[in-house]
Amino acid sequence: MILSLSAFIYVTLVLLSLAYVKTGGKIDKKKKTLVVVLSGSNKYVTNFRLKQAVNLNNSDNVIVICGKRMSKYMRSKLNEANIFEVNVQDRSMNTYEDAKFLLKYFPQTKRANIVLVSSLSHQRRAYNTFSKFFSRNQIVNRPSWGELLSVYSPFLPSGWLASLLNMYKDLLYNRRVL
Structure with a gap:
């Protein structure tokens, strides 16, 4: 009985965590595309996000890194991956400020695709926050x-x-929440 309750709780929490992950969206090929990489709370988390940015990088995309604490680290890691065209927004301290300052310092974002890169558990909240400033x-x-x-x-x-x-x-x- 205890094992089946534990299994039920485990499966429920796994499914809830996976359901909270936000993925998808279509890129409008007629618009400029900004790959917006949100810094994580530490280098470990940020490295996963940077790997995703490297995978998304191409000559048509512009990479923008956001976050005050990790911006120098993020830039150096992207430079190590031979990505030198990096725009930096280094004033924000949280997700809300990431979106606010992105719009303030890069006004072209209002007319661009925004490819939002964050962690699995943070992606939906980042999307919901950014949708306050940009069209969903x-x-x-x-x-x-x-x-x-x-x-x-x-x-x-x-x-x-x-x-x-x-x-x-x-x-x-x-x-x-969803």
Whole structure:
């Protein structure tokens, strides 16, 4: 009985964490595309996001990194990957400021595709926050799937905690969860 209850709780939390991941969206080929990489709380998390940005990089895209604390680190890592055309927004301290300052310092974003790169557990909240500043149909979600095998995996309790915390913040700041 206890094992079946534990299994039920485990499966429920895994499914809830996976359901909270936001992915998808269509890129309008007629518009400029900005790959917007949000910095993470530490280098470990940020590296997954940077790997996704490297995968998305092409000659038609413009990479913008956001975040005050990690911007120098992010730029150096992208330079190591031979990506030198990097725009930096280094004033923001949170997701709301990432969106606000992106619009302020890069006004062309109002007319561009925004490919939003964040972590699995943060992607939906980032999308909901950015949709306060930009049209929902111009935001394309590309979470860093490399985290599936990390400490933040939705298959581990630490991943559930990250997802639940982001759901709470999403409800608190954006008044939505899904």
